[in-house]
Amino acid sequence: MRQGTGEITVAGVRWNLHAGAMVWVPAGVVHDVALRAGADLLSLYANVDLRPADPSWSRARVLRTDRLLSALVEHLADDAPHPGRRHLCWTLYVDLMADATDLFDSMTLPTDPHARSVAEQILRAPGDPRGIEAWASGAGVSARTLMRAFVRDTGCTFGRWRTLARLNAGAALIVAGEPVHLVAEAVGYRTSSGFIASFRAEFGTTPERYRRRLR
Structure with a gap:
């Protein structure tokens, strides 16, 4: 690329x-x-x-x-x-x-149709604040069923998968030049500091250093 x-x-x-x-x-x-x-x-x-x-x-x-x-x-x-x-x-x-x-920034999509629909919606709108109960209700299944599908198909809990989706979406916005505080808001973090901490834990560097390295 x-x-x-x-x-x-x-x-x-x-x-x-x-x-x-x-x-x-x-x-x-x-x-x-x-x-x-x-x-x-x-x-x-x-x-x-x-x-x-x-x-x-x-x-x-x-x-x-x-x-x-x-x-x-x-x-x-x-x-x-x-x-x-x-x-x-x-x-x-x-x-x-x-x-x-x-490069470990892959996103495995669930094969279960209900879980896959939820996953695709999250990828389109990573800042959506709904919890698993609301997502499950919208998909017409129980929260437990949705959680089991994510773990079985992706190896991640729903919460962990959504965090990865948000951070990967945030990484793309960071590379595109968006300010960190706007990226944090766009991908569902209440504060820039929370986003930076999660980003560092996942990518091993801060968003700004990540941007500089890839550019």
């Missing part, structure tokens, strides 16, 4: 993309990409024989890139390199990809 933000969904797992993120999608895997205004995504297609050997590369992943890997992708996407240099670049690409680390 060269600049801006977007989303990719693979097999029910939804990732929020931002500048500096790299998406690995194995050959033959159906996926859906949605880019927001101003986003710029560079696509690179590699021979399946170049896939790193570890089994983790048989599934889609969102990776953290460094300057060398980003520059190498840009170089390989160009038709200019002659065959000898291109071979060397692909060799280096495979080596660097094997050591790339995951």
Whole structure:
């Protein structure tokens, strides 16, 4: 991702993309990409024989890139390199990809239809203040049923899943340049300090440092 933000969904797992993120999608895997205004995504297609050997590369992943890997992708996407240099670049690409680390800002969507409907509404409006009782009532199920569906399908409680959804939505707004106090309000936090504390706990840095790093 060269600049801006977007989303990719693979097999029910939804990732929020931002500048500096790299998406690995194995050959033959159906996926859906949605880019927001101003986003710029560079696509690179590699021979399946170049896939790193570890089994983790048989599934889609969102990776953290460094300057060398980003520059190498840009170089390989160009038709200019002659065959000898291109071979060397692909060799280096495979080596660097094997050591790339995951970006842990994915959002797994529930497969249960009631829970999925609730999850999609929260993703569209992360600042919605309703609690699980209200969400369950609107979905026509009990709060206990909704809670069980979230835990079974996503591995997270409803509260934990909603917190991740809010923080990921907030991260996208932060990268887009929105002030922290407006982001906090937009994603359902009563105070900026509460949002900053949750953001630091999840991402390991403050919103402002996160913005500077990704920009």
